[in-house]
Every structure is written in C-alpha cells, then in structure tokens.
Amino acid sequence: MDAEDVAQVVLMKTLRSIGSFDGRARVTSWVYRITRNASLDHQRAQRRDQRLAEKAEWLAEVRTPRLEDPLDDIEMKRTLRLIRTLLTELPMTQREVFDLVALQGLKPSEAAQLLEMNPNTLRVHLLRARRRMRKEMLAQPREKEIRGNDG
Known part of the structure; x- marks a missing residue:
C-alpha cells in the first residue's frame, strides 16, 4: 500500500x-x-506517526493518581483513554501541533518554528484541534448521568 x-x-x-x-x-x-x-x-x-503512536502508548502507561472515590478513578482512566483515541483521529497537522504544544509543552511560537509554519496558522490548527477534542469529549455519554437515570 x-x-x-x-x-x-x-x-x-x-x-x-x-x-x-x-x-x-x-x-x-x-x-x-x-x-x-x-x-x-x-x-x-x-x-x-510512529513517534505519535509511541507517545499515545506512553500516555496509556502513565499512572493516574489514585483517587479516593472508585467512580472518579474509573472516570479518570476512561477520560485518558478517550483523549488518546481522539488524538489519533485528528488530522495530521492538528495532531502534530496539539502534540507539540499540549503534550510536549512547547510554546506556540517554538512549535511554529519547528514545523516551519506561520505562528498564526499554527494557532488556528491548535484551536481547531482543541475544539474538536472538546466537542468529541462532550458528546460522550457520562457514566454517572447514565447510572443516575437507571436507578
């Protein structure tokens, strides 16, 4: 292929x-x-793509702090899995920009220079990536709401 x-x-x-x-x-x-x-x-x-997959794998292995409420702990793990999944579904440019700024902690100007991209263009890609991730996360059914409606 x-x-x-x-x-x-x-x-x-x-x-x-x-x-x-x-x-x-x-x-x-x-x-x-x-x-x-x-x-x-x-x-x-x-x-x-391989480096991004390795980062996603690393995120999967990152230990989340143990929360007192088991339901909160489950929700935290679920949220991390969702973020990893959504990250892989972003278009390549948005994924790269999000990775550099949100995950690796570079300043947008540094990421723009690294990617040889106009800083304003990079900010647009970052904004779109964040919006898409937020939209998808908010579209996910909430466990507590579902459980609350069942019983």
Missing part, C-alpha cells in the same frame, strides 16, 4: 509541475527526483 501511495503522489506532483520541466535533465532523472522526494516525505510521515 505504501508504494501505491507514493506512486500516486509522484503522478500528481509530476502532472502539477510538468510545466516547470526545462529539459536540462532527462525526463527519467527528473521523475526519479520527484519519486525520491516523495518517498522521503512518506518515510518522514511514517516516522512522525
């Missing part, structure tokens, strides 16, 4: 930039460079 993804990217980039081909190199050399760059981009994205 990875090869098909890269091939599709190569085809799209080739078609998009065919007008800029100046003929100084052979067409095969030019397409090879496009293919090489697309492969490297794909590998970088996979490494980013």
